Amino acid sequence: MKVCHTFVDTFSQEFQNILLYGDTGVGKTFLSHCIAKELIDTSCSVLYFTAAQLFDVFAENTFGRHGEQDSDIQEHIYGCDLLIIDDLGTELANSFTVSQLFICLNERILRQRATIISTNLALEDIKSIYSERTFSRISSHYTILRLTGDDIRIQKKLLNLGGTNDATP
Template sequence: MGYNQENYKRIREEYRTKYLRAYEEANRRMAEVHAKSPEIAAIDRELSMAGAEIALAVIGTGEGYKEKLAAAEQKNLALQKKRGVLLQKLGYPANYTLPPYECPKCKDFGFVDTKMCDCMRRELVMAAYESSGLGELMRTQSFASFDLSFYSAENGDRSRMQYNLDFLKRYAEDFDMQSDNLLFFGATGLGKTHLSTSIARRVIERGYDVYYTSAIGMFSDFEHARFGSGAERAAAEPTRYIDCDLLILDDLGTEVINQFTTSCLYMILNNRINLKRPTIINTNLTGKELQAKYADRIASRLFGEFKPLQFVGVDVRRRKLMAK
């Protein structure tokens, strides 16, 4: 569990050499400044000598080493000051020749002591967004953009959807490998995908590996892995459906059901349930339809292992279109 392993490996690898970029840039700037100002070049030579004196004084214990240290430090400070003035006269900021780290906190190492730095965590989250399969949806759909006023307050729809919203916000906030499996029921355009995406976003931010897929997309991936050739086959990644911390399987019931899709679905559900990896499934089908459409061994898992959430209301997709 945790970060998607491939992303993690790639980003760790990038960080291994990232700090070198700042060093190289500092060296380049140093050469540029020295070419323009022999005076600064001379100061830098003196500074490196002063640095050596400080180092010697620090390791020394002999007579008067404290005074020597203080004197060397004094000299160092004075030189730094003079250097800063000269740099600024040339039109450079005083810190121009220091390594320009992207993240001063960890100096582009990605870790502060043994703790992962926020910058690396952010990179991992960005990569996880990219590899989640959510793409564009992620940009527009969030808990914050979920509007309850689309649901009627008179007939009780709104209070049910308010319950769903509150429950799912908490679900995303508390998500871990003990979290329930969820089954979103309801007609088209009621916000099932919207709330699934919102959960994905939050759970990814919290450092989990989330994978979102439509049922049709998943089955075609399995077909490519099984029957495809060449690039198609290489691109198929059926293990992700089992490996990810949270799988979101959208639009179950839109696929053509045959022996192959049935055995794939059974394999996924069974594995994820046994490994205790949460899954969220969305469907337009009713409980009766699910029962009729899927083999018993699948239906019994859907009913026995998933908490159902009913989505109600009038097609929000259409209402939004009409309002335009």
């Protein structure tokens, strides 16, 4: 948590990125939304996409009818103060998505624009799916945080049902 507070507190002075990874339901998306809210409250521009949505935008921009609006969207993705890519690994990974992820992350690093990525993938899976080159950029330019714990959604459901997380009868 301290890393996330520091990220927000020093956002305008220090270029930084975060990779949040861990099991389903441990709070990765919630944490990225909390960071986004704090930064939006200070008038920073924040864009949020699931990985699937982001790659759909890139595909439309690459293969669709090109209009001024398409290039504007891509420019906003590369230039916004904070880009959040949620659920990396849930999209259909192929050579297009692999190359677009590298281009996006590299462009944002070159522009010194912050990015938060959340994923359920293990670090080795990120490396094998998205290439050593992309993983190298992440390793060298991101604070990597592993979130652990029980699935919060299941815990909330159990509490709402009046149950416990105890398996004994």
